Amino acid sequence: MAGRASNFTSGVSELLILRLLSEREMYGYELAKAVQAVTRREIRLGEGLLYPTLHGLELGGLLRSRRESVSGRPRIYYRATAAGRRRLAKLTEQWRRASAAVSSVLGEKAHA
Amino acid sequence: MPERELASLKERLLRGGIAPKQVERLLLELRTHADALLEEEISRGQPLETARALARSRLGSDDEILAKALEQHALRSWGARWPVIVCALVPPVGLLALSVGAMSALVAVASLGQRVNHTPASWELGVWPWAHDGTLLIAWLALYGFPVLCSFVLVRYAVTRRLRLAWPVVGVLLTAALGAWTTFTVAWPRADGRGQLSAGIGLSTDWDGLMRFGARWAATVTLALGLYLFLRRQGRPVRKLPSPSDG
Numbered sequence: 001m002a003g004r005a006s007n008f009t010s011g012v013s014e015l016l017i018l019r020l021l022s023e024r025e026m027y028g029y030e031l032a033k034a035v036q037a038v039t040r041r042e043i044r045l046g047e048g049l050l051y052p053t054l055h056g057l058e059l060g061g062l063l064r065s066r067r068e069s070v071s072g073r074p075r076i077y078y079r080a081t082a083a084g085r086r087r088l089a090k091l092t093e094q095w096r097r098a099s100a101a102v103s104s105v106l107g108e109k110a111h112a
Numbered sequence: 113m114p115e116r117e118l119a120s121l122k123e124r125l126l127r128g129g130i131a132p133k134q135v136e137r138l139l140l141e142l143r144t145h146a147d148a149l150l151e152e153e154i155s156r157g158q159p160l161e162t163a164r165a166l167a168r169s170r171l172g173s174d175d176e177i178l179a180k181a182l183e184q185h186a187l188r189s190w191g192a193r194w195p196v197i198v199c200a201l202v203p204p205v206g207l208l209a210l211s212v213g214a215m216s217a218l219v220a221v222a223s224l225g226q227r228v229n230h231t232p233a234s235w236e237l238g239v240w241p242w243a244h245d246g247t248l249l250i251a252w253l254a255l256y257g258f259p260v261l262c263s264f265v266l267v268r269y270a271v272t273r274r275l276r277l278a279w280p281v282v283g284v285l286l287t288a289a290l291g292a293w294t295t296f297t298v299a300w301p302r303a304d305g306r307g308q309l310s311a312g313i314g315l316s317t318d319w320d321g322l323m324r325f326g327a328r329w330a331a332t333v334t335l336a337l338g339l340y341l342f343l344r345r346q347g348r349p350v351r352k353l354p355s356p357s358d359g
Contacts, residue, residue, distance in 0.1 A: 028141050028145050045172070046172015049172050056187060073147070
């Protein structure tokens with residue numbers, strides 16, 4: 001059960017990244033800003049922690065990247081692949097079910 | 113992000129088994145991201161030192177970044193994932209493949225020498241000297257060069273990935289033993305047409321050659337471990353220097 005709980009929370013960053021990168025391609029800094037914006041700063045992760053996740057997702061075939069130099073600085077843009085979109089759909093479904101289950105438990109407690 | 117911190121993080125990532133290619137890319141993106149954060153904080157009117165501290169804090173601590181990287185199994189090098197296979201099995205198998213390749217090249221060179229040239233009847237062997245010398249060179253490479261080459265490649269691989277010493281050493285010992293044990297035999301046709309070109313690769317069963325085996329094995333092991341120690345000394349991690357606040 002501990003493993004499942006851990007997966008439940010660690011899957012959040014993967015879900016957010018896939019969701020945002022399925023809309024349009026972004027580079028790391030831009031993605032960090034987008035995460036803050038869509039979560040209204042409720043989820044505050046070390047911004048540097050995005051990169052290991054991005055690289056892992058890319059190696060898993062869920063993201064694709066391209067490199068570009070902007071004002072002499074290298075920028076790596078990421079976007080979701082078809083496999084990434086399928087994974088996003090699966091994660092979204094899992095998250096909705098889990099979220100509904102937790103809401104249901106909290107709702108029952110509130111009425112008890 | 114200061115270079116000293118990046119160097120320290122790099123070392124920790126490598127020791128954690130993250131592949132060097134992934135480490136370089138991660139550091140490149142962290143450096144770029146840190147610069148962008150610093151500019152953002154300065155544009156908000158923060159003094160430089162405060163901006164630096166805020167940017168560093170927003171990026172996350174080394175421990176957090178390291179932990180997140182280690183969570184990603186795909187970022188780990190093959191040597192970190194399968195040390196026995198990569199360090200102890202691949203080099204001897206690679207040496208075997210190189211030796212078989214060398215034997216094929218040897219036969220090809222000798223056959224070519226035999227077909228292209230009509231050798232004078234006065235010659236003892238039925239091939240031209242260039243073919244004879246070429247095959248000798250290939251045989252020499254296979255017997256002495258390839259075991260050292262395979263051991264060097266393994267040692268360099270292990271050092272750049274900060275692998276623990278045990279399996280690379282086993283790999284070097286096995287590769288050196290296989291190299292020292294291997295024999296090549298070539299039988300040349302004679303100029304008068306008697307005999308045929310034949311070549312073979314095998315393992316020595318001649319116990320009189322035990323000293324020769326020992327010398328070749330020891331030479332390969334010494335060279336490889338010498339290179340290992342040299343590279344370890346060259347790539348010694350940057351020690352974290354005390355910061356001014358440490359007093």
